[in-house]
Amino acid sequence: MGVGLFQYTVLSVLVFLLGALGLMIRRNAIIMFLCMELMLNGVNILFMALARSKGSVEGQVIVLFVMAVAAAEAAIGMAIITSFYRSRGGIGVDRADLMKW
Amino acid sequence: MMVLILAVVLIPLLGATINGLFCWFTKRKAHIIAVPAIAIPAIVSLILLARVLQGERFDQVLYWWIPLGDFRVPIGFLLDELSAIMITTVTFVATWIHVYSIGYMDHETPRGYAKYFCYLNLFVFFMLTLCLANNFLLMFVGWEGVGLCSYLLIGYWYEKASAANAGMKAFVVNRIGDFGFMIGLFLIYKHLGTLLFSQAFASAEQLSVGVATLITLLLFTGATGKSAQIPLYVWLPDAMEGPTPVSSLIHAATMVTAGVYMVARTHALFNMAPLSMEVVASIGAATALMAATMALVNNDLKRILAYSTVSQLGYMFVGVGVGVYAAGIFHLFTHAFFKGLMFLTAGSVMHALHGELNLQKMGGLIKKMPITGWTFVVGALAIAGIPPLAGFWSKDEILAGAFMGGHRIIWAVGTFTAFLTAFYMFRLIFLTFFGEPREKHLYDHAHESPPVMTIPLIVLAVGSAVVGLLALAPHGGIVGFLNRTLGEAHEAAGHEGGLTYILMVISVAMGVAGVVLAYFMYMKRMPDPVAMARNFRPVYTLLYNKYYVDEIYFAFIVNPVVGGSRYALWKFVDVIIIDGAVNGVGRLCRLVGGGLRYIQTGFIPDYAWMILVGAVVIYWIGRLF
Structure with a gap:
């Protein structure tokens, strides 16, 4: 059984759900950040798979965009996490509770 | 031009x-x-x-x-x-x-x-x-x-x-x-299609009598407000x-x-509506009589003059109501002189007495303020209809018009009012300017007004004395002049020789009688006015309280309206319904928000859950439709 669109889709969904799950259950800001990258890449896989099966390049272009955005996001996200660490003395997101009611 | x-x-x-x-x-x-x-x-x-x-x-x-x-x-x-x-x-x-x-x-x-x-x-x-x-x-x-x-x-x-x-x-x-x-104006536009006098009056004859009556009565309602007629x-x-x-x-x-001017101006409409004319004349006569009786017992210098104004305006409406528009306007013209004069003299008296208005505290002022006193006498003689002063000519013209036009009752009321007018005016004069000073203190401080005030008095007094003579000018005098615009309602009015003179004599006699009676009552004290007031106490009280009209208006119109506004409109409609609706919306929002704010935990994974759940829900909603 060859690797086709179906298998890619399943992989993509699994990676995405893995990221989402990690985002929801972990408290470590860096882990959550990585989980978010996982979600993005899960989508990227789907983009690539669909682009290939349809023979078009739009999906690949979008993937490049997503990666660029993810890189920018990594820069900003890491800076936020660094300053968060300095002000709160840790990177557990449960230390950020000023925005609640 | x-x-x-x-x-x-x-x-x-x-x-x-x-x-x-x-x-x-x-x-x-x-x-x-x-x-x-x-x-x-x-x-x-x-x-x-x-x-x-x-x-x-x-x-x-x-x-x-x-x-x-x-x-x-x-x-x-x-x-x-x-x-x-x-x-x-x-x-x-x-x-x-x-x-x-x-x-x-x-x-x-x-x-x-x-x-x-x-x-x-x-x-x-x-x-x-x-x-x-x-x-x-x-x-x-x-x-x-x-x-x-x-x-x-x-x-x-x-x-x-x-x-x-x-x-x-x-x-x-x-x-x-x-x-x-205003409603009158709307109806004029609706039925005549124009608001220009020239066009409206030219086409006035197209109006049916009913519509013309309605329009003129509405216009007259405006006139009763502006010109102070009953009610x-x-x-x-x-x-x-x-x-x-x-x-x-x-x-x-x-x-x-x-108001008088407006009725005269729209005479083309009033001529179409005999009923309205009757109403105008009747209201005028009733107002003239009622206001004159209220002036009989009042002790306030200016209020007596105010009632006198209301009464004289009643005469003018009698004039325009019986169809002698020119006579009504003539009376307006002469009245402007003598009533303007009398108010100014009243002002002069007030000026001298530091704002005192009570007749019972005055007396003998003519020695202190001769110009004010004598000019007032001229004005009073004019309003009392003593020839040859202004009021005689115009009032006589109106009364003759009423009599000739067949309005005998209105004529009788007007003539009797002329008697009352002369009486209360001379009561005012005798109490204010003649007799003994009743308040020594006020009298001692009284002084004649400066020339800037007395010269207008003299000018208007001369005017009050002579403007009536314009009635004798050639071509029918001022009445004939006005009739070029207003048209003669009764061709024969005022030109019937003997009868005119009899009417004239009656009205002059009434005026003189009023003056004489006032002289005996307030200078000679016989009959004594205080005793009269005691003997006719119910009548006196009724007049002194101005027929309780203000009280009646308050009881039946002002208080119900104010009460209705306060309790029904303000306390109920405004406070409960309108404020209730507005505050209710606000309270609802606070309530809902107060419940929903607990989902704002400030905890990022919770938000992530919500996003996921939201995305799934939206996805399934999208699938359903």
Whole structure:
């Protein structure tokens, strides 16, 4: 059984759900950040798979965009996490509770 | 001619504008602007009157003020015999009242002084607009404008609660009348398709009698408000809270005559509606009698004059109601002189006595203030109808018209009122100027007013004495002159020889009888007025309390309206329904928000959950539809 669109889709969904799950259950800001990258890449896989099966390049272009955005996001996200660490003395997101009611 | 008319109308407006905008600059010198702003139009009015006498007429649209498709209202002026007489009277009397005010308003603050003259000029502007308008809407502008200025001037001493309330009362009562007037205008436009006088009157005969009656009764409702007739006369006695020259100008000489002028102006419509004419004449006669009886027992100098004004306005409405429009306007013309005069003399007395108005505290003042006293006597003789003074000619003209027109009851009421008029006027004179001083203190401090106040008195006294003689001028005199516009309703009226003279003798006899009775009662004390008041206590109490009309209005109209507004509209509709709805929406939002805010945990994974759940829900909703 060859690797086709179906298998890619399943992989993509699994990676995405893995990221989402990690985002929801972990408290470590860096882990959550990585989980978010996982979600993005899960989508990227789907983009690539669909682009290939349809023979078009739009999906690949979008993937490049997503990666660029993810890189920018990594820069900003890491800076936020660094300053968060300095002000709160840790990177557990449960230390950020000023925005609640 | 157009330039002259514009000058007459706009110069007072200019004066008002200057004093209104630059009162901080003109201050005590306000009269330097204000007096010429009336005097020049007065002279121009005389020129215009002379040209109208030669048969000229002016009726022109200057520009279209409201051009809305078929509905077009112009700014335009109409100068004919009627409006020429009106503007001459208004500007002439107003000029002397302005001069008098310089002395009378001497004690005011500088800004108040300028403000006062601004209002006076503005008032004259609106009055001239009213008189010269060639269409109903522009007339209505003047009509409302004089009402506004009346409100401002009655409430001139607005720090005083009674003055502020009197101003409000005048405004509200006038508004009730204006409501009828406006509906009248709507009906005129609906049925005649125009608001121009010339077109409306030319096509007036197309109206059915019913519609004409309705329109004229509504117009007359407006007139009862403005000209203080039953049932809306109640504001005029209270209007005496204003400065006395204002009472003289507005509440005697000019503004209150606007109703009479309007009825005369729309005589083409009134001629179509005999029933309305009857109503006008009856209301006029009833008002004349009622106001005269109220004046009999009052002790307030200015209020007696106010009731006298109401009574004389009743005469004018009798005149226009029985179809002798020219006689009504003639009486308006003579009344402006002698009533303007009498109010100014009353002001002079007040000025001398530091604002004292109670007749019972005066007496013997003629020795201290001879000019004021004797000019007042001239005015009183004029109003009492003693020949050859002004009031005799015009009142006689009205009464003769009523008698000839077959209105015998109205004639009898009018003649009896003439007796009452003479009586209460001379009661006032004997109590104020003759006899022994009753308050030594007040008497000792009394003094004659300065020349700036007495000269207008003398001028108006001369006017009161002689203007009636205009009735004897060639070509039918002033009545014949006015009839060129107004048309003679009764060809034969006043020209039946013997009968006319009998009527004349009766009315003069009534006037003389009133004077003589007042002399015996208040100078000789026989019969003693105090004993009379005791013997006829119910009547006296009724009259003294002004027939309880104010109380009745309060009980049946004002209190229900105020109570209904307070308890039904304010406490229920406003507070419970409107505020309830608005506050209820607010409270609902707070409640819902108060519940929902607990999902804002501030905890990022929770938000992530919500996003995921939300995305899934939206996805499934998208699938469902």
